Amino acid sequence: xxYTGLMSKVPYAAKIMAIMMIGCFESLSPANAEPLYSKxxxxxxxxxxxxxxxxxxxSVSAGGAPIPxxxxxxxxxxxxxxxxxxxxxxxxxxxxxxxxxASANLAGTGSLGGLSVGKTKYGPAILSxxxxxxxxxxxxxxxxxxxxxxxxxxxxGVGLADLDLKDSWAPALQVGMRYQVSENxxxxxDIRYTPFExxxxxxxxxxxxxxxxxxDPTILNIGIAYRF
Numbered sequence: 001x002x003y004t005g006l007m008s009k010v011p012y013a014a015k016i017m018a019i020m021m022i023g024c025f026e027s028l029s030p031a032n033a034e035p036l037y038s039k040x041x042x043x044x045x046x047x048x049x050x051x052x053x054x055x056x057x058x059s060v061s062a063g064g065a066p067i068p069x070x071x072x073x074x075x076x077x078x079x080x081x082x083x084x085x086x087x088x089x090x091x092x093x094x095x096x097x098x099x100x101x102a103s104a105n106l107a108g109t110g111s112l113g114g115l116s117v118g119k120t121k122y123g124p125a126i127l128s129x130x131x132x133x134x135x136x137x138x139x140x141x142x143x144x145x146x147x148x149x150x151x152x153x154x155x156x157g158v159g160l161a162d163l164d165l166k167d168s169w170a171p172a173l174q175v176g177m178r179y180q181v182s183e184n185x186x187x188x189x190d191i192r193y194t195p196f197e198x199x200x201x202x203x204x205x206x207x208x209x210x211x212x213x214x215x216d217p218t219i220l221n222i223g224i225a226y227r228f
Contacts, residue, residue: 035090035134036180037227043085043093045188047223051077051102053215058197060112060211062204071109072117072200072213077102079123081221085130095144097126097192101153108159118163118202120155124148124194124219126172144174148194160202160209170196176221184227192219 037043057072081099088094101121108115128146135141148170157163176190193216200211 034136035132036138036140036178037087037090037093037132039087039089041085041087041227043087043186043225043227045083045085045223045225047081047083047099047188047221049079049081049099049102050220051079052218052220053104055216056214058212058214060200060209062209063207067111069111070211071112073107073109074215075103075105075107077104079103081219081223083225085225087132091132091134093130093132095126095128095130095146097124097128099123101151106163115160116158117160118155118157120163120165121153122151122165124150124170124172124192124217126192126194128172128174130174138180139177140180141177142175142190144172144176146172146174148172148196150194150196150198152198157202160204163202164200165213166199168196168198170194178225186225186227187223188225189222190220192221193217194219 053074053076055072055074057070060067060070079100079102083095083097085093085095101123103121105119106117108117126146126148128144130142130144132140132142150168150170152165152167155163155165172192172194174190174192178186178188180186195216197212197214200213202209
């Protein structure tokens with residue numbers, strides 16, 4: 001999608017999360033803060049997900065000759081995710097995040113405008129270390145950082161034959177909050193950011209095409225979690 005489209009959507013969600021986080025941190029009170037979690041707790045979460053992307057075609061060539069002014073557009077998608085957390089103590093948890101792959105249509109822009117490149121399914125598998133803040137309320141804000149493996153599945157070329165996108169490693173950042181609904185059930189909302197680069201290749205009119213795409217995906221999750 002275009003950068004302006006991303007700016008009209010993601011920052012709005014980020015502002016909502018920022019307001020929620022400010023409210024959470026205002027409830028922090030070292031004198032009477034009580035942790036919601038204990039060492040050895042497991043949390044299993046299920047989330048509805050909206051994936052927003054901002055992308056740049058850094059370089060592309062056909063038959064070895066650069067294509068000036070070329071760009072690419074990757075569509076947004078809605079899917080489902082799950083995550084599993086294990087608490088090393090009342091504040092620190094290991095978290096694994098995955099889910100159903102998002103679908104993306106790839107279209108050329110700029111000098112490649114009008115070219116339907118192809119489509120693919122993709123998604124991150126993320127391993128993070130999270131820090132959960134103790135509060136004086138049933139709300140627990142948290143932050144996380146880790147590493148992601150971006151996986152591409154079922155690439156299908158349209159205008160670009162033999163479409164191939166390489167899997168990639170990426171850093172992963174996260175900010176979120178949970179609200180304790182009952183003893184073991186929690187509502188959850190978080191935003192994850194996993195910027196990455198991938199190599200794209202295929203054939204256009206019989207000429208081999210090579211390029212590199214930089215992608216800034218923002219993953220908005222809203223769901224539930226169960227502690228056991």
